[in-house]
Amino acid sequence: MAEPGETPASLRLVEDFLNTRSVELGTDDVGTPAALGEWLRDRGLLTAGSPVGPDDLRRAVRLREGVRALVAAHQGELPATPDPGDGLDPAALADLDGLARGLALVVDVTNDPPRLAPAAPGTVDAAFAAVLAAIADAAADGSWARFKVCREPGCRWAYYDHSRNRSRAWCSMETCGNRAKARAFRNRAR
Secondary structure (H helix, E strand, O other): OOOOOOHHHHHHHHHHHOOOEEOOOEOOOOOOOOHHHHHHHHHHOOOOOOOHHHHHHHHHHHHHHHHHHHHHHHOOOOOOOOOOOOOOOOHHHHHHHHHHHHOOOOOOOOOOOOOOOOOOOOOOHHHHHHHHHHHHHHHHHHHHHHEEEEEOOOOOOOOOOOOOOOOOOOOOHHHHHHHHHHHHHHHHHO
């Protein structure tokens, strides 16, 4: 069980993965094959010595941005057309569908309760499949309904909405919420 203010265990991997890219700062914690390999190994998703190449990095970015689009679509925030400054690409959702079809998951009956798990642990594909399995776990335990990406186009940080009525729109009211409200005020004043 997650502590108040903490992301539930079923979504921590997904949140961490999405937040490897900061739209606002223009940084990417998994921006090279070596950095991706280190990130995956640090989370026990990739065995030592498993290679990570440029194609794996491209697929990781596709997976990450596809999952970000999936979260935005789930919360009704995915734009119909791409906007370069938005941090969301509607085409990434369809790309995720294609990518997900190639990632093998099995039902692990050794867990109680049984759950989805990567078919061949320790590989890059298994690490990517683990992200999808985490989404399925979150959907099953109900936490997926509160998982969101920041509504601020220049941010798109992933977070878990702990608000009582599930109405939180920004990762931070102090930063992104204030920006959005100031922008709305300026637009009304025109």
